[in-house]
Amino acid sequence: MKRISILLIVTLIAVVALPLVSVQAQDGGLLAKVRERGNLICGINGGIPGFGFVDTANNTVSGFDTDFCRALAAAIFGDATKVEFKAVAAADRFTAIGSGEIDVLIRNTTFTFGRDAQQGAEFGPVIFYDGMSIMVRTSDNITSLEGLEGATVCAIQGTTTAQNVADATSGKVKVEVLTFENIDQVIDGFVQTRCDAVASDQSQLRAKKATSEKGGEWTILPNTLSKEPLAPAWKAGDAQWGDLVRWVVYATIIAEEYGVTQGNVESQLTNADLNPEAKRLLGVEGELYKVLELDQAWAVNVIKAVGNYGEIFDRNLTAAPLSFERGINALWRNGGLIYAPPYR
């Protein structure tokens, strides 16, 4: 009886106290919460070299996506190292956003209607325009989708790719669709010939082809089968946080437009000939930074930490072994799709 009473008291305390805890956690926006915690928790892909890659041997995290995490931390804290990277599986990523396990998801995630409208996620500007392709073994002599008749096509579970394969092949050719939890399992299946083709975003395919031992024996088909705009995402409903993520991305694009780089950002602060928009961005003119509740030098900190959009791209993707071209990811001025609204 005594034991039951103690148990009872403990449970009652728990019932009374827990709602208070959760109410406290919901107080204030995400920005206040992140500041109080002292670091940003960024959901990433740990397995794609060039985009998001956790090197367990050297204990480093690198990539295009992860650099945007660092940029965000630099804007909030003035210190790009205040990021905690959390590798999440494709099928778990929206749960991780919804539960507040991660503050922002920058994990080669395609911006789609369903995810935006039904999954409780909100998307930022597209940071990489990707498209789905199919990778096959060169020795199989497949040159088109029709050549895939009877083949096993492997993809990652819980991705738009798995649906695109069904869309692209439906009614034309009969294929076996096999999905696995992550890209490494898919590539394993491909190496062991369980899979005859891998369907995925071109970025992933090129990264895997460039870094796999057998990559030389593989061919990526030239067809682009879908639009895959990759964008950062966060939990819907926090306008302030949304503005922050959006403008950190735009800051890197605007910086590229005006030639502000990691190397010259300090000297540009005193450059009287600098374009007024860039001056506003760097906090030299105006007080727009106050609206974002950020430091005056937030954009300077971002550029110092990771450089402008072009520099982030070149460092992670243009460099060997990936050797991506800018292509449609060039600035709008150069015929690409990368475009930032004016900062004013």
Added chain:
Amino acid sequence: MGQFLFVGAVILILGWLLNNMRIGLGDAGISISYGFLSNASGFQINLGLNELHSRTDTYANAFWIGFLNTMRVIIMGLVLSTVLGLVVGIARLSSNWLLRNLALVFIEIIQNTPLLVQLIFVYAGILPSLPGIRNAAELPGPSYLSVKGLAIPALNPTDSSTIWYLLALGGIVGGYMIWRARRKMRLDTGKVTYAAEIGLAIMFGVGAFTWLVMSLIGSSPFMVSLPRIQGFNYASGEGAIIPPELVAIIIGLTLYTGAFIAEVVRSGIQSVPHGQWEAARAQGFSYFQTLRLIVLPQALRVMIPPLTNQYLNLAKNSSLGTACGYAELFFVARTMSESVPVVPVILFVMVTYLLISLAIAGIMNVLNSRFQLKTR
């Protein structure tokens, strides 16, 4: 009084959790509605080249396919792990040193490593050891074994198969009734009636005989379909193809659950007093007769409750099929999580597993009450 308060507290906590979930989901703009079930899913589910679910089928159909795939694994796993457990459990008590210790090593290795690790080990171990489709190993049948799976001849039902099913079912029911009747006759009169022999002969004889007759008059209930290799895969719709993913999950679950069942069998047998063995052997029963007629029936009483636990574990562990690409219920739920709200999907999956577990527990409880000592 204290108990009532405790139950009250538990209800309060549950209510608070549910309310919290509702508010949290509302904040996140996620609805818990099942309206999506009737929408087209957009993805396809294969078992080999066989398309079980196509992109225009509904989410409800995807759940159903996942459920069927789960049941396939559970039923095959239950049968195989019970057989394996029985064999290893008996081997564990063998007087043969080698056999006894082999069983021990098997049980210790399997019981003391995580199932998920074993599954990935089995799947990753099976794939590279299989030949590519173009070098597929040809087995009698003709059957083929390759990295695309095991292809065996299949029996496809024809127009007349319904008639045959009914006839065969009639044979099984009739044979069973005759078995029962003759057994009762033996118990009543003490005469030898060959109850089991006659019963079994009728149970299977009717099916075999009608099949033969129907084939002879040109309307065979089944057509034999032979597997064939075509291009990258086995030819679609010819033969039956068992993909490596299904094999991996079944082998994994069978080994794991089998090891635990072996220990259940061993402890059950050891719970029967040794005097029973000696008495039976003294009466001239052989080792296997003693085991089958004297020891196992008594051991079953002890074995059924822990066996139920193992069966429930197997049913729940079938969700690990998702780790080796087998499209069971949880796999389907994870595939859906790309396009529909996660919480209702997971709730649905949880309730389904709960119902499967309750059904298994219910059946085992009925068995248990039948095997208990009848006391007055």
